[in-house]
Amino acid sequence: MSFEWPWQYSFPPFFTLQPNVDTRQKQLAAWCSLALSYCRHHKLYTLDVMEAQESPVFNNKKIERKLSMEAIQVVFEELRKKGNLDWLDKNKSRCLVMWRRPEEWGKLIHQWVSKIGMVNSVFTLYELSNGDDTEGEEFHGLEDWMLLRSLQALQADGKAEIITMDDGKGVKFF
Amino acid sequence: SCHWTSTHRLIWRDVKNHECCIAMPLSQILLFEEQAAGIGKSAKIVIHLQATPANKEPGPYQHSKYSFIKLSFKEHGQIEFYRRLTEEMTRKRWENTPASQPIPIGTGSQAGRTRAVGIVGIERKIEEKRKETDKNISEAFEDLSKLMVKAKEMVELSRSIANKIKDKQFGLRSYLLSMGIADPVTRETHGSGTHYHMQLAKQLDDMLQAPLEERGGMMALTEVYCLVNRARGMELLSPEDLVNACKMFESLKLPLRLRVFDSGVMVVQLQSHSEEEMIASALDNVSDKGSLTAEEFAKLLGLSVLLSKERLLLAEKMGHLCRDDSVEGLRFYPNLF
Numbered sequence: 001m002s003f004e005w006p007w008q009y010s011f012p013p014f015f016t017l018q019p020n021v022d023t024r025q026k027q028l029a030a031w032c033s034l035a036l037s038y039c040r041h042h043k044l045y046t047l048d049v050m051e052a053q054e055s056p057v058f059n060n061k062k063i064e065r066k067l068s069m070e071a072i073q074v075v076f077e078e079l080r081k082k083g084n085l086d087w088l089d090k091n092k093s094r095c096l097v098m099w100r101r102p103e104e105w106g107k108l109i110h111q112w113v114s115k116i117g118m119v120n121s122v123f124t125l126y127e128l129s130n131g132d133d134t135e136g137e138e139f140h141g142l143e144d145w146m147l148l149r150s151l152q153a154l155q156a157d158g159k160a161e162i163i164t165m166d167d168g169k170g171v172k173f174f
Numbered sequence: 175s176c177h178w179t180s181t182h183r184l185i186w187r188d189v190k191n192h193e194c195c196i197a198m199p200l201s202q203i204l205l206f207e208e209q210a211a212g213i214g215k216s217a218k219i220v221i222h223l224q225a226t227p228a229n230k231e232p233g234p235y236q237h238s239k240y241s242f243i244k245l246s247f248k249e250h251g252q253i254e255f256y257r258r259l260t261e262e263m264t265r266k267r268w269e270n271t272p273a274s275q276p277i278p279i280g281t282g283s284q285a286g287r288t289r290a291v292g293i294v295g296i297e298r299k300i301e302e303k304r305k306e307t308d309k310n311i312s313e314a315f316e317d318l319s320k321l322m323v324k325a326k327e328m329v330e331l332s333r334s335i336a337n338k339i340k341d342k343q344f345g346l347r348s349y350l351l352s353m354g355i356a357d358p359v360t361r362e363t364h365g366s367g368t369h370y371h372m373q374l375a376k377q378l379d380d381m382l383q384a385p386l387e388e389r390g391g392m393m394a395l396t397e398v399y400c401l402v403n404r405a406r407g408m409e410l411l412s413p414e415d416l417v418n419a420c421k422m423f424e425s426l427k428l429p430l431r432l433r434v435f436d437s438g439v440m441v442v443q444l445q446s447h448s449e450e451e452m453i454a455s456a457l458d459n460v461s462d463k464g465s466l467t468a469e470e471f472a473k474l475l476g477l478s479v480l481l482s483k484e485r486l487l488l489a490e491k492m493g494h495l496c497r498d499d500s501v502e503g504l505r506f507y508p509n510l511f
């Protein structure tokens with residue numbers, strides 16, 4: 001299924017950071033939504049800022065418009081404030097994109113565990129992300145760092161406990 | 175050639191080329207003697223010299239195998255010279271005081287002399303240029319004074335015509351005003367200060383109604399300034415006076431307003447001029463064409479680019495338009511966000 005671009009993507013002003021505050025808020029909301037859905041569609045979990053400027057998300061060659069570096073940083077900052085982005089380095093050159101926030105992932109995983117009636121059992125992380133049983137689930141193939149954060153979120157909520165075992169980590173759900 | 179001696183030096187000067195000089199410190203002289211003239215030989219004075227000092231100044235020769243020089247006196251002067259030299263050698267005044275006066279022609283460093291000439295030359299050039307400029311300006315003003323005299327005659331003529339036309343004919347009067355016939359409110363007739371500005375404000379109201387109508391109810395203050403001063407001809411308004419007069423529109427309950435945009439641009443607008451209408455029409459125009467630049471909008475409305483841009487910016491501020499800023503320029507779109 002090919003990615004569907006939102007109407008704003010073909011609207012030239014979308015690529016200019018709007019000076020009117022109200023207009024800008026709407027613009028940024030649209031950008032955040034677009035960036036996240038693009039990453040979700042392509043299962044991208046990290047973004048490099050330099051590469052981002054040339055990626056189709058921020059660069060619409062058809063209308064010959066692209067978001068300036070300054071504007072991209074503004075969009076990223078907006079995503080960070082909403083909890084969808086984390087910087088990997090101090091220079092803000094690479095970031096983790098959480099098109100689904102850890103809490104949301106945690107909820108999905110817990111729901112599945114409940115559904116198959118395996119609460120109080122211990123799973124390895126590998127089992128969760130790559131096990132045969134989880135195939136078809138949305139969190140199948142989830143990258144380790146993301147999975148860990150999601151479980152940590154559950155843990156903070158009292159719904160799980162992360163256990164350190166000899167050959168890695170495991171988790172018990174409550 | 176010509177020799178003479180100062181208290182410190184023995185100097186030889188070329189009679190033809192006065193700028194050619196050789197000098198030798200007297201302290202170099204060991205002893206000297208006369209040599210009488212003979213047949214075919216002129217009288218001479220032979221001067222025996224000490225060894226070359228290390229700080230010898232450059233001269234005709236750096237080294238010589240001879241330790242003496244001979245001064246030749248072709249005509250006369252030998253006796254006088256010998257006497258003088260003796261006197262100086264006895265007194266040895268150079269041991270007490272350093273050589274003070276430079277030789278009149280100046281055998282001082284070549285560089286120094288050239289420098290003096292250079293600066294003097296430049297100063298002279300600057301002075302000449304200044305005189306020339308002065309002359310040009312005076313000539314130009316001559317023409318201007320003649321022009322002013324003519325202008326004064328024209329204003330007198332127009333004034334007498336204007337007086338014959340009744341005030342009732344509003345349209346005709348304002349056209350005459352724009353052609354340069356007026357009864358200018360001047361500081362002389364009305365003094366300076368608020369009273370003056372009040373009268374000025376009233377005159378402006380009179381003068382600007384028609385032009386404002388023509389231009390959609392708004393004019394940049396600079397346009398007003400030009401229009402008004404062109405009409406006055408003499409007794410021109412200063413920008414300050416214009417602004418101060420405009421500031422009085424509201425308090426005098428005149429149907430004009432002075433307005434300042436965010437960008438700092440000042441305009442005079444008819445009070446009846448409606449903001450909403452202006453913004454709505456801007457939105458209409460932009461929607462109609464899909465998008466517009468300030469220049470395109472100006473052309474569409476027949477307004478100056480400056481005022482057109484202000485309108486678009488205002489509509490953007492109100493949230494009706496949004497902008498597309500790219501290498502192609504600044505373009506405004508309806509705000510679809």
